[in-house]
Amino acid sequence: MLIWFIDDDNEEYEKLKMIIYRGLDKKTCSDIYIQNIHPAKLENNSDINTIRKNPDIILVDFQLITPEKNKGKNHLFGNFNGLDIAASLRIQYPSIPIFLYSYSNLAKLKAIQEDIADAVFDEILYKDNYLDFTNSLLDYLKKIISGYSTIVKSNICEITEKKNQKEILHTLLLTPANSYDDVDSIFAELEVKGSAEWSPFDISSLIRKKLMRNPGILYDALHAATFLGISENAFKSISSFFESAQYQGIFSEENQYWWKSELKNLADNIMEGNELRIPYSHGFHIAWKRKFDTQLDLAKCYASGDTPAECVCCILNKPAMIRYTFQYPDIVYRSPAFDEKRVCFKAILENKFNKLALDKDSLNFFEKYSKDLKNHGK
Amino acid sequence: MVNKNLQEYSKKIGDELITIITRSEIFEKGALSNLKEQIDNIGRSSDGSFELEIPRHRPLRILKVDHQIISEIEITCIIKGRITDNGELDFSQYSMEVSLWSDKPEYCYRKPLDAENIGLRIQNGEPIKRIILRYHFDMKNKSSTIKEPLFHFHLGGEIVGEECLMWHPNNLCEPRIPYPPMDPFLVIDLTLRNFCVRSMYEIYENPRWQSKIEICHKLFQKRFDQLQLHQSLFA
Numbered sequence: 227m228l229i230w231f232i233d234d235d236n237e238e239y240e241k242l243k244m245i246i247y248r249g250l251d252k253k254t255c256s257d258i259y260i261q262n263i264h265p266a267k268l269e270n271n272s273d274i275n276t277i278r279k280n281p282d283i284i285l286v287d288f289q290l291i292t293p294e295k296n297k298g299k300n301h302l303f304g305n306f307n308g309l310d311i312a313a314s315l316r317i318q319y320p321s322i323p324i325f326l327y328s329y330s331n332l333a334k335l336k337a338i339q340e341d342i343a344d345a346v347f348d349e350i351l352y353k354d355n356y357l358d359f360t361n362s363l364l365d366y367l368k369k370i371i372s373g374y375s376t377i378v379k380s381n382i383c384e385i386t387e388k389k390n391q392k393e394i395l396h397t398l399l400l401t402p403a404n405s406y407d408d409v410d411s412i413f414a415e416l417e418v419k420g421s422a423e424w425s426p427f428d429i430s431s432l433i434r435k436k437l438m439r440n441p442g443i444l445y446d447a448l449h450a451a452t453f454l455g456i457s458e459n460a461f462k463s464i465s466s467f468f469e470s471a472q473y474q475g476i477f478s479e480e481n482q483y484w485w486k487s488e489l490k491n492l493a494d495n496i497m498e499g500n501e502l503r504i505p506y507s508h509g510f511h512i513a514w515k516r517k518f519d520t521q522l523d524l525a526k527c528y529a530s531g532d533t534p535a536e537c538v539c540c541i542l543n544k545p546a547m548i549r550y551t552f553q554y555p556d557i558v559y560r561s562p563a564f565d566e567k568r569v570c571f572k573a574i575l576e577n578k579f580n581k582l583a584l585d586k587d588s589l590n591f592f593e594k595y596s597k598d599l600k601n602h603g604k
Numbered sequence: 605m606v607n608k609n610l611q612e613y614s615k616k617i618g619d620e621l622i623t624i625i626t627r628s629e630i631f632e633k634g635a636l637s638n639l640k641e642q643i644d645n646i647g648r649s650s651d652g653s654f655e656l657e658i659p660r661h662r663p664l665r666i667l668k669v670d671h672q673i674i675s676e677i678e679i680t681c682i683i684k685g686r687i688t689d690n691g692e693l694d695f696s697q698y699s700m701e702v703s704l705w706s707d708k709p710e711y712c713y714r715k716p717l718d719a720e721n722i723g724l725r726i727q728n729g730e731p732i733k734r735i736i737l738r739y740h741f742d743m744k745n746k747s748s749t750i751k752e753p754l755f756h757f758h759l760g761g762e763i764v765g766e767e768c769l770m771w772h773p774n775n776l777c778e779p780r781i782p783y784p785p786m787d788p789f790l791v792i793d794l795t796l797r798n799f800c801v802r803s804m805y806e807i808y809e810n811p812r813w814q815s816k817i818e819i820c821h822k823l824f825q826k827r828f829d830q831l832q833l834h835q836s837l838f839a
Contacts, residue, residue: 549809587816
């Protein structure tokens with residue numbers, strides 16, 4: 227494995243080696259080479275010739291060259307950071323994962339920078355998360371490389387017929403039949419962008435950034451549990467029941483997801499009569515109790531404490547009842563296949579969301595809710 | 605000078621509620637655009653005139669129903685009159701109907717009671733649907749000799765063709781139960797909460813939906829209390 231590390235600080239290079247090689251035996255270490263690339267040293271061909279080509283992964287620091295470090299340099303264009311070379315890197319290496327790799331306090335991006343980062347990087351990785359060796363950066367990088375390799379081998383980017391591309395995508399995802407239309411709808415968004423050629427990065431982004439990060443087609447454990455009206459712990463305790471709903475496609479090693487369509491099917495299989503007429507969040511636990519004589523722990527609304535919660539607040543990432551949430555004012559188009567983004571009233575009380583974004587009617591509801599909270603001493 | 609109540613009603617209901625309903629995909633699209641047009645006209649009314657008609661030949665149809673027996677629901681109405689700036693309802697005509705259809709053979713054909721040819725058509729595999737029940741939300745008929753609450757609801761209604769199964773006897777319209785008047789959206793809300801719980805829960809539990817329904821309630825129902833309606837039976 228060849229890792230390119232683009233950073234102007236040699237100390238950071240040493241830290242990265244420590245993070246990557248920690249706990250590995252000699253043989254494994256020798257299979258992984260971290261190429262340090264100082265951006266200022268790329269002016270000479272002789273320097274470029276020393277660099278090993280064809281990396282498997284590229285890590286780019288955010289702060290590459292600052293005026294303080296390079297006194298006497300022309301400061302006309304301000305700081306030179308990882309975003310500045312990101313677009314070039316992405317065009318040059320469309321089939322390789324590229325990450326922004328920085329400390330969280332240094333990589334505070336403005337909105338426009340976040341847009342750029344999202345468009346060219348696979349992800350922003352924070353060095354802080356790996357310094358105490360709790361998380362394995364190497365394991366994570368290997369999973370992403372494996373995913374990219376699978377995309378490349380599938381030839382999805384070489385084929386020009388849309389129908390065949392869709393079929394390959396379904397094969398990569400192992401899409402269940404009931405989710406075909408939903409997956410097709412997000413695939414269609416890629417077409418609307420008008421790209422004549424798609425890269426493995428485009429396909430990776432579609433899967434990791436769109437499909438996995440937007441609940442509605444795939445659910446993580448919290449969303450799956452709340453959809454069923456039960457707590458996350460309760461869901462994990464019965465996860466074997468939903469094994470066939472688990473996502474097994476590309477990038478599945480990164481995190482656990484479940485297909486919403488399959489969760490519904492499995493839940494419906496044990497539900498009867500009126501249980502089938504009410505939302506899954508209200509009916510599933512009743513069916514489970516009837517069938518298995520076990521009362522599952524219900525999802526608790528973070529705003530009211532009542533059960534069952536019915537959705538997940540997209541800001542607080544906590545379960546909430548729909549009546550204590552409002553629609554997130556998203557200006558970006560979202561496929562209707564995805565769940566509507568909802569924000570819990572408590573997000574406003576915790577100053578995580580500005581209530582000025584609410585329309586007048588929703589604001590009235592929020593004011594009533596706050597008043598009720600005060601009256602009940604919550 | 606535009607009636608502010610009606611302007612608010614038109615803007616909030618016409619623009620927002622209909623958009624939400626249209627996106628839900630459980631309603632047949634056709635009648636919604638017709639409804640929107642009428643709501644827009646109401647908003648422009650300078651004399652408080654309120655005219656809304658969803659005719660029987662072009663009903664508001666709910667196609668996806670979470671019920672074992674009911675497959676479709678139709679909502680029709682005719683409301684004509686005025687709503688003043690003070691919120692007084694002065695209707696010359698008021699009638700809402702909710703018709704519940706079933707396509708289940710066992711509910712479409714009752715062997716000892718129904719025409720034999722219906723049974724034969726079902727046997728031949730012909731898809732059949734019939735109205736099982738019809739609810740009426742009406743206003744007291746001024747010329748009626750029968751005592752009626754000012755605004756009420758009841759079951760029944762006339763049989764029109766073999767489409768109406770009408771398990772409820774044709775000539776039994778009593779009792780007429782006092783009930784505050786509703787606009788089509790209050791009826792839609794009531795219908796969704798009874799028959800489309802699983803598919804529409806997220807819509808009608810949404811504070812945004814509820815705040816709009818409150819506007820309909822304020823316009824149509826706030827001035828009425830149950831006792832007043834009950835006592836109108838004896839007036």
